[in-house]
Amino acid sequence: MELYVDTANIGHIRHAASLGFISGVTTNPSLLAKEDPSVDVKQRILEIHELVGGHLSVEVISTDTKGMLNEAEEIISWFPQATIKIPMIPDGLAATKELSRQNIPTNVTLVFSTTQALAANNAGASYVSFFMGRLDDIASGSAQVLEEACEIWDIHGFESLIIAASIRHPAHVVDSALAGADIATVPYKVLMQCLKHPLTDAGLQAFLDDYNKMQAEKKKLNG
Ligand code: G3P
Numbered sequence: 001m002e003l004y005v006d007t008a009n010i011g012h013i014r015h016a017a018s019l020g021f022i023s024g025v026t027t028n029p030s031l032l033a034k035e036d037p038s039v040d041v042k043q044r045i046l047e048i049h050e051l052v053g054g055h056l057s058v059e060v061i062s063t064d065t066k067g068m069l070n071e072a073e074e075i076i077s078w079f080p081q082a083t084i085k086i087p088m089i090p091d092g093l094a095a096t097k098e099l100s101r102q103n104i105p106t107n108v109t110l111v112f113s114t115t116q117a118l119a120a121n122n123a124g125a126s127y128v129s130f131f132m133g134r135l136d137d138i139a140s141g142s143a144q145v146l147e148e149a150c151e152i153w154d155i156h157g158f159e160s161l162i163i164a165a166s167i168r169h170p171a172h173v174v175d176s177a178l179a180g181a182d183i184a185t186v187p188y189k190v191l192m193q194c195l196k197h198p199l200t201d202a203g204l205q206a207f208l209d210d211y212n213k214m215q216a217e218k219k220k221l222n223g
Contacts, residue, residue: 001177004055004185006165008032008039010047012188017052024055026129026165026185028085028109042078049079057107057127059085060095068095072104083107083127088116093123100124107163112140114149121153121160129185131166132175143175150180170194 004024060071083105107127108120132142164176164184176184
């Protein structure tokens with residue numbers, strides 16, 4: 001399962017990208033607004049693109065098909081490798097269909113059910129983004145819905161890739177991998193939590209202490 005970072009924070013993206021285990025970035029209007037409300041969206045997106053180079057999903061804010069297509073055209077003019085993030089609404093499906101006809105990659109977002117996912121796939125989505133945390137917020141087991149979708153994808157051999165999004169903690173990352181999601185897009189803080197283990201820190205400290213002890217003994221022996 002590939003890991004993307006779900007943020008618009010340049011410092012976090014720079015650090016995550018430097019560690020070598022991230023292959024893409026997803027953003028949305030809320031993530032962009034959280035960083036700096038006065039940010040120039042085009043400039044920020046291009047900065048992110050330069051930093052990561054891999055997958056970058058950029059979300060449209062129009063809610064009608066024509067508006068979404070116009071925005072997609074503009075985003076593609078910034079950098080042609082962009083994946084256009086489209087909300088899972090009827091007009092979004094029509095926009096997805098048209099973009100797929102033009103071979104422009106799309107990421108259908110705000111997907112909460114397998115029937116929505118099916119519709120997005122059939123409209124030609126390249127990626128389908130399942131929101132885990134927000135499903136759990138309303139006491140609907142996200143892991144079960146994601147497992148169900150992944151099973152349907154396997155049965156039918158669908159080509160669109162499933163992204164587990166709205167990840168809130170490392171257990172969501174494990175759930176996504178177990179369900180068979182192709183990608184999990186993970187907030188920076190959760191990515192860093194995934195790397196930490198107290199036994200790693202304690203083990204490293206013990207190795208360093210033992211090495212230093214050995215060096216001190218050697219020094220003593222050599223006078
Ligand atoms: O990519 C969008 C999604 O990950 C949002 O997450 O935490 O706002 O539900 P959240």
